[in-house]
Amino acid sequence: MIDRTRPEPKPGVLDIAAYVPGKSKASGGSRLFKLSSNETPLGASHAAIEAYRDNAAALELYPDGGAVALREAIASVHGLNPANLVCGNGSDELLALLANTYLAPGDEAVFTEHAFLVYRIAVLAAGAKPVIVPETDLKADVDTMLSAVTDRTRLVFLANPNNPTGTYLPFDEVRRLHAALPPNVLLVIDAAYAEYVRRNDYESGIELVSTSQNVVMTRTFSKIYGLANLRLGWCYGPDHVIDALNRVRGPFNVTGPAIAAGIAAIRDRDFLENAVAHNEKWLPELTERLTALGLGVTPSVGNFILIHLPDVDGKRAPDADAYLLDRGIVVRRVENYGFPNSLRMSIGTDEANEAVIDALRSFLEKA
Ligand code: PMP
Numbered sequence: 001m002i003d004r005t006r007p008e009p010k011p012g013v014l015d016i017a018a019y020v021p022g023k024s025k026a027s028g029g030s031r032l033f034k035l036s037s038n039e040t041p042l043g044a045s046h047a048a049i050e051a052y053r054d055n056a057a058a059l060e061l062y063p064d065g066g067a068v069a070l071r072e073a074i075a076s077v078h079g080l081n082p083a084n085l086v087c088g089n090g091s092d093e094l095l096a097l098l099a100n101t102y103l104a105p106g107d108e109a110v111f112t113e114h115a116f117l118v119y120r121i122a123v124l125a126a127g128a129k130p131v132i133v134p135e136t137d138l139k140a141d142v143d144t145m146l147s148a149v150t151d152r153t154r155l156v157f158l159a160n161p162n163n164p165t166g167t168y169l170p171f172d173e174v175r176r177l178h179a180a181l182p183p184n185v186l187l188v189i190d191a192a193y194a195e196y197v198r199r200n201d202y203e204s205g206i207e208l209v210s211t212s213q214n215v216v217m218t219r220t221f222s223k224i225y226g227l228a229n230l231r232l233g234w235c236y237g238p239d240h241v242i243d244a245l246n247r248v249r250g251p252f253n254v255t256g257p258a259i260a261a262g263i264a265a266i267r268d269r270d271f272l273e274n275a276v277a278h279n280e281k282w283l284p285e286l287t288e289r290l291t292a293l294g295l296g297v298t299p300s301v302g303n304f305i306l307i308h309l310p311d312v313d314g315k316r317a318p319d320a321d322a323y324l325l326d327r328g329i330v331v332r333r334v335e336n337y338g339f340p341n342s343l344r345m346s347i348g349t350d351e352a353n354e355a356v357i358d359a360l361r362s363f364l365e366k367a
Pocket of ligand 1 (some may be wrong): 038088090091092093116159161162163190219220221222228231232233288
């Protein structure tokens with residue numbers, strides 16, 4: 001029955017469970033370790049902060065709607081043509097823009113069961129159908145994804161590495177996925193955590209985009225560059241996709257302070273190397289030390305890890321979450337990602353990481 005007594009959202013919208021961000025407060029103590037949103041513990045580059053501040057003098061002016069200088073800076077660092085980039089208000093905006101541009105009611109978009117939740121929201125908001133396929137060992141499975149592709153499929157989303165699992169697909173597998181997709185299906189490679197990955201068989205997707213007509217890659221300044229608060233992401237794609245996105249996006253979707261800070265951030269290679277080194281130290285160390293406590297840890301290549309709690313009364317994820325919160329440690333519950341008994345923690349400062357290990361040890365030991 002159509003309700004004509006008030007405006008109704010289009011079909012799909014009320015099937016969306018609104019995205020729940022990581023908590024930013026804890027109950028216990030004065031210190032707070034926020035490890036719930038995969039933010040960097042290292043802040044932002046000083047050069048980026050300065051560039052942001054300098055922009056305060058011109059808040060009355062619209063930004064450059066084409067973000068030309070930022071696209072040029074990204075292009076020069078990554079060896080790309082700036083004409084093939086579009087910037088967005090976080091990569092979240094770009095994922096939604098891709099869905100809005102390529103999906104109509106009746107169309108389908110394929111992604112995996114533990115994939116980043118924004119894909120589902122973007123697909124439903126576009127009025128299309130999410131087709132969610134199982135993973136194997138908490139990883140996207142190319143054959144299962146391909147078997148879900150139908151005549152109605154228009155988009156395939158792949159987070160590589162994925163959040164919240166932290167797992168990745170070797171690039172041979174991504175190439176195999178792409179090679180078997182019909183040419184009218186757009187493969188969206190979400191490489192939000194690419195800078196952190198240190199594996200020989202990993203690629204972010206730049207070369208595949210450059211040599212295809214149906215692949216795009218999205219990236220973000222929110223993670224390793226520490227600019228989450230400014231909302232800045234970018235998408236690299238073939239001419240025809242960039243052209244379509246530029247028609248649909250808001251004319252001033254990226255702010256001037258974000259453009260200025262982004263340019264400074266991407267040029268600060270020392271900052272980036274330091275952030276990679278911090279992650280490289282802690283990723284194996286946290287994995288080993290939490291595993292030694294008897295916890296399950298999914299091997300991650302990102303700046304976060306997925307921790308699996310024992311299926312024992314008093315020791316499950318909600319209990320551990322409450323225990324950590326009481327000690328000023330905020331991690332992420334992930335039941336809405338299909339992990340009712342797991343927690344995701346972002347890699348924090350040395351002090352924060354030690355605090356998590358200590359707290360989880362005492363949590364597991366307590367009667
Ligand atoms: N993709 C993945 C896989 C993510 O984890 C996130 C951040 N939660 C994003 C995209 C979006 O990041 P942003 O909108 O801040 O660029």
